[in-house]
Amino acid sequence: MNRIALTGIVLLVLYVGVPLVVGHDLYLMSLTVASLTIAGVALAWALLGNLGGMVSFGHNAFFGVGSYVSALLVLKVGWPVFPAMLGGGLSAVVASLAMLPALRLKGPYFALAILAYAQIFRILATEMSGVTGGSGGLSSIPGLPKVFGFDFSTKTGGYLVILTLVLVFALAYYFLRRSYVGLALRAMHESEDATRVVGVNNAMLKTCMLMLSAFMTGLVGAFNAHIINFLEPDYAFNATWAVVPIIAAIFGGYRTITGPLVGAVVVYLVDQLFLKDILPTGHQIVLGVLLVGMIILSPAGLTALVFKKRKKRDAYAAS
Template sequence: MSAAIASMRTLIENDRIRLALLALSLVLVALGPFYLSAYWERVLIFVFFNIALASSWNVIGGIAGYPSFGHGVFFGMGAYTCAILIVRGGVPFPLAILGGGAVAGAFALLFIPLFRQRGFYFALSTLAAQFAIETVVRTWSFTRGLQSFDQGWNLPDLGSLDFFYWLTLGLLVACIGSIILMLRTRVGLALRAIHKDEVVAASVGIPCTRYKAIAFVFSAVWPGVMGAAYAPFLVFISSDNVFNISITLNMILIAIFGGIGTIIGPIIGGLLLSIIDRLSWAYLLQYHTLIYGLMIIAVISFRPAGIASWFKK
């Protein structure tokens, strides 16, 4: 009994140390623009985007166990919504960000019928949806597709690099915070039950489809918000850079690389993969994609629980 209490205590102490470390590193990161060069500031902004995207994918793919291969669509949709609202409607930027999230979330509702499938079939259906939507965006005149002379959207300059640094960091913290909060509610419990065994979950009265829909919309809203913030940061967006399948794949790879189904996993994965990515771009350009692929195979073949599992005993 006393041993159990002692181990509990060390756990709490560990948690306290962890919280302190977390707060310290957050402050250090938040003060980044004061000591980082513009190059590293840019790198970190991309890291923030990557972590936020992977964390939101993790809600449906990791925690609920429904691997969506079409999540990049919501990011692209957020970016396009923001661009269209700002360029066509002159909507202020904060409203455009909310609009991006709202459109992505509303669009996610259309995916609900796909929840009748599981595993491979769900993955392939969502992948097909991604390609279908990408084709429509690419060729529809409303989204400025087809004609080569006006493909894509140019956005006005909305803020300095520092502004986007704090904006994306703020959105990232809000995103992860909201995920942690959501997992503490009934929704989180239900999702974990669905992941374990959906038939059992349904048989004890958990309305699976409703919770899966909530999780899916939730995990689509954040990519929409991030996409809306991404569009003016990139200044020029087109279907090639925001609807690209590589955005979807990056979300999945980062979440799995770090540790699927955990909060810390996408954070570790986003940091490590982005840094390795930068280094191999800089020094081993020809082998860059090869290294990326090898790391993914290695982690899944030998550490399927991800890098985060190294820190747990």
């Protein structure tokens, strides 16, 4: 009951408290939406790395594909925004199928192969100017719609949408990790040969994890396209959409569900609200230093460090 009550309080704070406190400040609300966008990609990356056992440096490929497909479905086909966003997520799944040959690779080779695919998609978006607008990009992308009288195109509306997406991702991650599939994935990390002997289809599991991670990232990319209302290849496929979520996930603790979410919010807000003012150029170098410091201090991430200190305090209080 305590856990249910705590969950209810957290949801109340997120859905009601944050809009009431921050909603009047458009700049701060924009930063909050951006941090949750990073959090969504960080969670997708962590899911692939933790459960799938595959480290990716190319999630910007899924982000960019989802962004462009959703924008094009609305601009050129006339789809409503929310179904178009779903189409963007599904298009990222299709894009991930082109990466299936890379599943034969392991470790850094897989990571570099996915990075190469991301560059290929960026070049395709630039060269297919008749569809994507080329280097000039797409402008006047419709924002989020008004539903039942509530305007989701506002900063508060965008916050509620991305918050819901991130929480649904986290819930899916939670149930997947506790399922028989999650058990098979953990066993596969220990020994692929052993799981293959007992009938586990390792290749299929890896494919499904890659597709799920791609869908999540593509959906977040589609959301972002309708928030900023403009796209061009260097932005949509920018390495930032791969690197910053990785930093956030590792900083927060990528082996947990809350770690990537907390890490993304902390890293992005600290960078934008403090480091950017102190170091207008090169402020992201400090993020690298913070990441190295966190890895040395607590290799399991920020959330593990907090819980460790809390357990020590509880043990001291009980003694």
